[in-house]
Amino acid sequence: MALKMATTLECLACLVSFLAGYAHGDKVFDVTKYAASPDGSAEDNSKAFSNAWNAACQYNRSATLVIPKGTFLVGPIVFKGPCVSNPSPSVQIIGQLKAPSSLATFSGPSWIEFNDLHELVLNGSGIVDGQGADAWNNKTCNKEKKCKNLPMSMRFINIVGGQITDLTLRDSKGFHVDFQQSTSITVSHLNISAPGDSPNTDGIHISRTQNINITNVFISTGDDCISIGPGSINVTISDITCGPGHGISVGSLGKYQNEKNVVGVKVKNCTVFDTTNGLRIKTWPGSPPSEASNITFEDITMNNVSRPIIIDQFYCPIHQCTDQPSRVRIHDVVFRRVTGTTNTPVAVTLSCSSSMPCKNVQLQDIDLNFVSSNATKITSSCLNVEGEASGTQNPNPCV
Template structure:
């Protein structure tokens, strides 16, 4: 005897409810207050956070670690590592507060996430780095750097999602992504003063398949920077400024740096930055290759150096006597297209490539960059092979 439609519907409903029940059972919530965190901004909640992480990590199916929107939680430097038994979500709805004590001004990381597959960091809360207490200890401008803590250090992670999070006043980088695969930043906010030293917004190295979209970055160094081994990165709808722009490099300082390939920046805006889009390599460098780079549909507003390739990079006057670049990094197949706006310096386009490995396949299409002062914007080219298509302002030097 067959089942009627009512019986079938009832069975289907039971199956659906069981599936939902199973899904929610796997997404168990671990509230840091329930394991001892105190939202007063003074009491150390590090142990509670580590406990919640350990319990979620050991739970079959993973879990959600909840930082509730009930106050500010003081957290000292923590290591949160895998492997875990399922997807881990760090739901940050309250504020996480770094220590302002001098003892924690020097160090490698504030939050370090390591060896975790399927990690989500999200929420409307903030990571408050209290960088003003540490910036006086930054000695990089004198040539030797005291290591200050990165706010969120992400290493050896596959399938990483960061959404809606705000990082404020990091002591050093806001986000560092190293050795990761399949990474998405969406609707992330980075906030620090323009004069805050070495506060890169998002730094990427030895990582593949990274997307950064719909984000606002205002900081004291590069909004987004790429180090060795960055591959297949897409940046879309990012506001940068203040800051030092979006930078590939500096590269070539160390032996055996992996190549950089497949970086695309689109539909983004730079406001009041020192640089726009740039590639920089050390003047005397170890060999590697930078290729397949695209900057398309980019607006510049009052940017000092909107377009730049600098293969004679050497900060702090370390090689001030170098007149030409002997960089051994090959830059090739780079497109600058539909880039418009204003330059605060008359020299709006700088393409200074290596004398021993000239840039190849550099393309300028539809560039319209006006100088804010009197006179017209200009460009300079050294050791460059490529092509240009009108309209072009400044006139092409290719």
């Protein structure tokens, strides 16, 4: 009896403490209280979202910006810090956000941007719809091949500490999610999708960002599922389902002057299917000097993948390319326990620079087979690469 009473008193004390904490600081900023409406215009809803965010950002205690049930057409919006409180206000997306279809609405590189925030929590069961079809079919995009600068759906800049979870993103005009100059980020349980022929719709792009963990994400787009750009340090990617698309890529690297090195990438426990590449490192020819090192791909399952394992230091998707070798130095790379099927005869391609040969590339327990039951023999191709193979090797290694 005494134990039961003590337990009851403890529960009451917890409840009182929780209510006291809520009364002394926790506050919800609902965008509909600031005139956002499912019937509103993109411009009016953008203003309402901005007003709600500014109020939450200036609040000196714990705050949450809430986008409730409903479908909101909203134009470009920046959730800008620094805010009065630390951590910054949380953002909960429960409803559906739709971007304007017309590119004329966008003057910057992104649709929804989070900038200069600390300990950002972004979650919810909502949908972020970039409505990219009109942009992909735009004459300028298709005929002049200018699809590279289409607005990203979500851009994160200067975020120190963050958790992005449980959202659905679809049909972004450009990249779906982009991280720049950020640190200590966890990304999990996202569902990202766009048609397989949509141009430059990378699922998640990372650059100049360190200590980022991406896990339990489904990505189906027209470009890289995840692309890891210059300045990425200590990147962990796990339990990703990727396909269709262009696979999981480090790069492209070496396109611009003064790029920062890529150091410490681990990709593990992923499934890649129906993609044009599997696990890829790509650098531009004639590039300025930089490095990509300490990269491990392990426990990866391939299903009907073209070029399952590829290092390409001759990457050049445009028509005019230099014949000068890449000066990105690639070293200490491991492909370990990569299994499944390929739909091209050359399953492993390691094409490295003549001026900067790849060093210490390890192939460990690779078991790839041709996708059909015919007798097509799969092979490996190597150029300017030093390394070794161990364990099961199918196809026969060329290092």
